[in-house]
Amino acid sequence: MLKSMTGVALAGLLLAACGEKNADHEKVEGPAVSAAAAPTNVAVDTAPTTGESGPTPGASSYTADQARVAIEKAGYTELGPLNQNTNGIWQGNAMKDGKPVSVSIDYKGAITAL
Numbered sequence: 001m002l003k004s005m006t007g008v009a010l011a012g013l014l015l016a017a018c019g020e021k022n023a024d025h026e027k028v029e030g031p032a033v034s035a036a037a038a039p040t041n042v043a044v045d046t047a048p049t050t051g052e053s054g055p056t057p058g059a060s061s062y063t064a065d066q067a068r069v070a071i072e073k074a075g076y077t078e079l080g081p082l083n084q085n086t087n088g089i090w091q092g093n094a095m096k097d098g099k100p101v102s103v104s105i106d107y108k109g110a111i112t113a114l
Contacts, residue, residue, distance in 0.1 A: 055106035057087035064090065067105050074111045076103055 062070070064082050067090040071079055076094040084090050091104045094113075101113040 055087075055089045055104045055110060055112050056108055057089065058107040060084065060088040060090065060107040062090060062105065062107070062109075070109060071103055071105055071111055076101070076111075076113075079103070 060067075064084070067082055068079060071082075071090075071092070071094065076096050079094040080092050082090045082092040089104050089106050091102065094101055094103045096103070096113060103111060103113045105111050
């Protein structure tokens, strides 16, 4: 009983110490932050990924199933098993416009057919 009364008394003291709520407490001001006109993070590659220059090596976060879905959405059919090479690029054989092709997808999602 004494513990619960002490807890209630402490809670009352904390509420009293916080003071009354008024309009001055509603306004929050912080440091002035300006937005950059263009992204300045040089670690992000913003170049288009059309696949024209070939697949880009790099650690891929795609799983085999995700790579398969992306390749199939790009219009490839009859996609065989996908294998990831040492450069992180998923590769496999598929059909495109009735012709057999070797297709790959890099970590950026660029799909390249040979």
